Amino acid sequence: MLKIAALMPISEYDSCRGIKMDSAHGRLLSQAIDASDSPTYITNRDWRIIYINDGFIRAFGYRMEDAVGKMPSELLAPDTQMEEIARYQAQFKRGESFKGDRLLSLANGGRLWATVSDTPVLDEKGRMVNVIGVLTDITRAKLHETLQQKILEAMIGDITLDAVMTMLCREVDRINPGTLSSVMRIDDLGIMHPLAGPGFPPEYLHAMEGVSIGPQSGSCGTAAFRGVPVIVTDIASDPLWATCREHALVLGLRACWSVPIKNGAGKVIATFAFYYHECRGPSALDERLVEVCTHLCTLAIERDASFRRIQQLAYYDGLTGLPNRALLTIQAQQAIERVAQTGDLLAVLHIDLDRFKRVNDTFGHAQGDNVLCMTAQRLCSHLLAGDIASRVAGDEFVLVLIRQNQRQLDDFLSQIDLQLHQTYSVGGVLMNSPASIGISLYPADGADIETLLQYADMAMYQAKKQKTGGRICFYSEKINLRLRERVELEEALRRALLGNQLQLAFQPQIRLDDGSLFGVEALARWQHPVWGAVPPVRFIALAEECGLIHKISRWVLQEACRQLKRWRQQGFSVPSISINLSPMDFHIQALPSIIDDELRLHQLSSQDLIIEITESILIDADPISLNNLLSVHKRGIRLAMDDFGTGYSSLSYLRHLPFWELKLDKSFVDELETNESSRALSKAVVSIGSNLNLTLVAEGVENKAQYQILREQGYHAIQGYLFSRPMSASAFTEWLRHRIHVALE
Numbered sequence: 001m002l003k004i005a006a007l008m009p010i011s012e013y014d015s016c017r018g019i020k021m022d023s024a025h026g027r028l029l030s031q032a033i034d035a036s037d038s039p040t041y042i043t044n045r046d047w048r049i050i051y052i053n054d055g056f057i058r059a060f061g062y063r064m065e066d067a068v069g070k071m072p073s074e075l076l077a078p079d080t081q082m083e084e085i086a087r088y089q090a091q092f093k094r095g096e097s098f099k100g101d102r103l104l105s106l107a108n109g110g111r112l113w114a115t116v117s118d119t120p121v122l123d124e125k126g127r128m129v130n131v132i133g134v135l136t137d138i139t140r141a142k143l144h145e146t147l148q149q150k151i152l153e154a155m156i157g158d159i160t161l162d163a164v165m166t167m168l169c170r171e172v173d174r175i176n177p178g179t180l181s182s183v184m185r186i187d188d189l190g191i192m193h194p195l196a197g198p199g200f201p202p203e204y205l206h207a208m209e210g211v212s213i214g215p216q217s218g219s220c221g222t223a224a225f226r227g228v229p230v231i232v233t234d235i236a237s238d239p240l241w242a243t244c245r246e247h248a249l250v251l252g253l254r255a256c257w258s259v260p261i262k263n264g265a266g267k268v269i270a271t272f273a274f275y276y277h278e279c280r281g282p283s284a285l286d287e288r289l290v291e292v293c294t295h296l297c298t299l300a301i302e303r304d305a306s307f308r309r310i311q312q313l314a315y316y317d318g319l320t321g322l323p324n325r326a327l328l329t330i331q332a333q334q335a336i337e338r339v340a341q342t343g344d345l346l347a348v349l350h351i352d353l354d355r356f357k358r359v360n361d362t363f364g365h366a367q368g369d370n371v372l373c374m375t376a377q378r379l380c381s382h383l384l385a386g387d388i389a390s391r392v393a394g395d396e397f398v399l400v401l402i403r404q405n406q407r408q409l410d411d412f413l414s415q416i417d418l419q420l421h422q423t424y425s426v427g428g429v430l431m432n433s434p435a436s437i438g439i440s441l442y443p444a445d446g447a448d449i450e451t452l453l454q455y456a457d458m459a460m461y462q463a464k465k466q467k468t469g470g471r472i473c474f475y476s477e478k479i480n481l482r483l484r485e486r487v488e489l490e491e492a493l494r495r496a497l498l499g500n501q502l503q504l505a506f507q508p509q510i511r512l513d514d515g516s517l518f519g520v521e522a523l524a525r526w527q528h529p530v531w532g533a534v535p536p537v538r539f540i541a542l543a544e545e546c547g548l549i550h551k552i553s554r555w556v557l558q559e560a561c562r563q564l565k566r567w568r569q570q571g572f573s574v575p576s577i578s579i580n581l582s583p584m585d586f587h588i589q590a591l592p593s594i595i596d597d598e599l600r601l602h603q604l605s606s607q608d609l610i611i612e613i614t615e616s617i618l619i620d621a622d623p624i625s626l627n628n629l630l631s632v633h634k635r636g637i638r639l640a641m642d643d644f645g646t647g648y649s650s651l652s653y654l655r656h657l658p659f660w661e662l663k664l665d666k667s668f669v670d671e672l673e674t675n676e677s678s679r680a681l682s683k684a685v686v687s688i689g690s691n692l693n694l695t696l697v698a699e700g701v702e703n704k705a706q707y708q709i710l711r712e713q714g715y716h717a718i719q720g721y722l723f724s725r726p727m728s729a730s731a732f733t734e735w736l737r738h739r740i741h742v743a744l745e
Contacts, residue, residue: 033053038055040052040135041133045130047071047131048069049068049075061106062075072118076105077105092120097117098116098117098118099116101114102116104135110284112137112285113138113139113142114139118131118133119134139285140292143175143289146175147175147293151164151168152296154167161195166196168181168183168300169182169183169197173198176289179286180275181197182194182197182205183197184271186268186271190213191210191213192212192220192224192271194208194209204247208220216241216243218232219273220258220271223258224268229260233281234254235256254277255278255281257273257282258271261298263302310688313681313688317391318681319675322391323388323389323390328400332400335386338386338402339402344403345408345441346400347400347403348398348400348439349437349438350437350456350459352464353372356368356394359371363426365675370424371424374424375433378422379397386402387401387402436472437463437473438457438462439473439474441474455475489539493546497551497552501527502524504523504559505524505726507521507724507726508732509521509718510718511716512707512716513716518575519577520578523580524552524556544584549585550588556579557594557595561577561602562602563577563729564608565604572736576610576638577609578609579611580611581611581613583617588624591628592635596635606637607638610640610660611638611639613642640661641662642663643665644664644665644685659692660694662688662695664699664715669702669706672705673709686714695717698720701719701720706720
């Protein structure tokens with residue numbers, strides 16, 4: 001508040017000069033207010049304006065005679081309730097100032113946000129005689145606050161792009177009455193597609209759908225064509241609206257301002273536009289709004305594009321464009337449900353190209369990729385509506401066919417067998433790469449897609465072994481003889497757990513920035529006294545099937561913690577140790593407590609342990625698994641997604657679950673030098689990790705060329721034979737002793 005003795009109340013107004021000041025101090029105050037650029041008003045004791053300065057006139061457009069005699073709220077915020085006005089007046093009479101943010105009206109009908117600072121002027125007896133109000137334009141900051149918060153919250157949720165854009169336009173139309181806003185998406189062919197325009201009738205948006213950009217396609221088409229903002233103050237006469245003028249005029253639209261929206265590469269991907277019902281250009285508020293809206297549109301559109309790229313990565317094969325196993329599983333299960341109602345025959349074909357490795361070895365991976373793409377085209381050439389084609393591995397494809405009877409299926413098999421035996425032109429050389437095909441049938445061989453895929457896979461391997469009868473094999477019970485080997489292996493694994501045949505091997509992970517030790521991964525190994533080394537991929541999968549996985553995982557956790565503690569007692573600086581847990585381990589409700597107990601027993605902290613899990617945990621994640629993931633994270637234990645990019649990931653969970661690390665699968669690393677698609681996918685993983693603030697590790701690095709590519713792409717750490725094979729605990733101790741820092745150059 002201002003408390004004055006010598007300054008008399010400012011109470012008189014002269015229509016020629018403005019305020020009459022009754023003292024030299026009053027005149028000084030008037031001069032100071034006039035010199036300020038900040039919009040300022042002065043009221044009398046009844047809170048009615050007696051003076052406004054030039055800054056007020058410029059900012060709000062009101063003349064002196066428009067303002068004098070009115071309350072500030074009456075002039076600037078006519079919707080203010082009387083109770084609120086009375087509260088302000090009482091506050092001023094007590095000598096209390098007011099400061100707050102308000103949406104205020106301009107003389108031309110526009111609006112702006114301002115911080116209102118009202119300070120009462122008191123006489124020598126402490127009575128309020130005047131109020132001095134100073135207004136600060138905060139429109140830009142307020143628009144960022146209100147618009148950005150709503151739109152960013154919408155973007156974080158699972159809301160479609162057009163819904164986000166509609167929300168943005170609707171909010172802008174509310175803030176800025178008298179205008180209509182729209183967003184047009186521009187595709188790669190230069191065609192416009194309305195994304196949002198809630199204030200427009202559907203007929204107008206439909207009329208603009210599919211219009212090519214160009215210098216006669218309205219403000220939006222021209223702005224997209226030229227790549228610069230376009231203002232048309234008279235649609236009726238401007239040649240830029242030549243091809244679509246009538247669509248706007250019939251709605252009473254007379255002017256339009258459109259601004260191009262560009263991506264990070266400078267390409268126009270959309271436009272944002274204001275339409276007006278009178279011939280005019282944009283106001284100051286329009287300009288501020290467009291600045292905010294184009295920024296938000298860019299974020300939303302690029303986020304949507306990134307999400308679509310991630311979906312492509314998660315559900316489609318990057319080389320052939322066919323669905324991967326994750327999408328195949330979903331679509332095939334839906335097909336089974338349909339066939340269960342119709343009674344048709346459903347066949348699952350597992351197709352593996354024979355001698356494909358020879359194509360890669362002889363002609364290179366680029367030519368091998370061409371063969372895979374041609375194979376995909378041949379497989380799809382005879383498919384019917386409802387059939388599914390998928391690439392599930394390097395040279396392996398799966399078809400899901402729906403036919404009315406066995407004869408129709410046999411006809412297809414004859415056609416596809418001929419197609420696959422046709423020669424390919426590879427590097428100018430004609431050669432063929434025939435295929436082995438295993439087939440399982442619904443409902444005869446199984447009632448779900450996983451069973452049918454398993455049996456088709458078993459039949460395919462049997463087809464490879466056939467010396468007569470062709471390369472096509474239907475699943476039969478005889479093939480189940482292989483299951484006997486599984487039983488024998490399971491018994492041996494149980495004895496191995498009791499007989500200490502399992503061991504841990506340790507492989508270092510190396511930082512790419514300085515070559516220091518990033519961490520170490522503990523890997524389970526089985527040395528059978530007769531069979532020798534049993535591959536982990538064989539016995540881990542078996543352990544999951546027969547229920548032994550929990551014992552193995554508990555043993556791995558114990559041994560890894562014990563060994564890390566021992567290394568540190570020996571004076572070695574090992575940052576952390578990583579272990580692999582099965583998705584099935586997360587079904588155990590007590591898992592977090594089990595981990596806590598082991599860490600406490602070995603005097604380790606939660607930051608000393610990294611748990612690697614495969615993407616498959618996200619497909620059928622039950623509440624217990626999800627709760628365990630979150631509980632482990634809350635304890636400070638870091639989670640790493642292993643084998644990322646192999647086609648099982650659920651991106652919705654990836655966005656919301658607390659992963660700390662992504663590990664690029666070895667299959668991508670293997671082809672980094674020769675396969676542009678693998679390099680692009682690896683780079684996409686970097687983009688995903690960067691956007692989600694994740695640590696990026698690549699595994700299976702075997703040579704300097706792979707290392708260099710990964711380093712340039714932005715990975716944080718790598719592991720693989722380039723630095724070391726997995727080692728026993730004693731061998732790794734020697735490695736630590738002699739090679740703490742790895743020479744990378």
